[in-house]
Amino acid sequence: MRKIKASTFVSLDGVMQAPGGPEEDTTGGFRFGGWTFHYWDDVMGKVMDDTFSRPFDLLLGRRTYDIFAAYWPQVSDDDSIAKAFNATTKYVATHSPDTLTWHNSQWLGPDIVATLGAMKKEDGPDLLIQGSSELYQTLLASDLIDEITLLVFPLTLGHGKRLFDGGAMPAAFKLVSSQVSATGVIMATYQRSGDIKTGSFALEEPTDAEIERRAKLKAGG
Secondary structure (H helix, E strand, O other), rough: OEEEEEEEEEEEEEEOOOOOOOOOOHHHHOOOOOHHHHHHOOHHHHHHHHHHOOOEEEEEEEEHHHHHHHHHHHOOOOOOHHHHHOOOOOEEEEEOOOHHOOEEEEOOOOHHHHHHHOOOOOOEEEEEEEOOOOHHHHHHHOOOEEEEEEEEEEEOOOOOEEEOOOOOOOOOOOEEEEEEEOOOEEEEEEOHHHHHHHOOOOOOOOOHHHHHHHHHHHOOO
């Protein structure tokens, strides 16, 4: 059985747009592209290396696919991430499948939810989603994500594409690992863990028996 795993850079106020550079995604007039750059350190690098150390296929929205396809093929395979990204299968959500030119790219088809639901029942490497905010929303709304790794950066961006931008299916997760970088980035991995359980901190009304017991104690005291 394959799992869908997400790894996402996010600000304190939930923005995930354009973490890598100024021109990455300026949609909506976003002007803080590259907001992760000055926080990078060796601890974060190891977490990312571990993320890509096991077999995986990539799961990408069209905008992220185009960003990656313009960048990673130009990077030497001496870089472990470039080597993995260039070699692995890229499954892409797009309305223009005939323009997928990056090596080993495949179209997810017209019904993304049905396709991914079927793929999760197959044997094979896990599906790793990177960036791809619109695809992310679709997966969250359909309860298809099994594991989320959040790298939470100590800054607020005010506006931009958000990780949880409404429509996520109510779901419980459990924390399975966490670390903090020297620059204050919190890295936490959560796995899907059943349904949401509710409760109440309200004081319970005493039963008739308890009222009677209290009255007897008071009378005897």
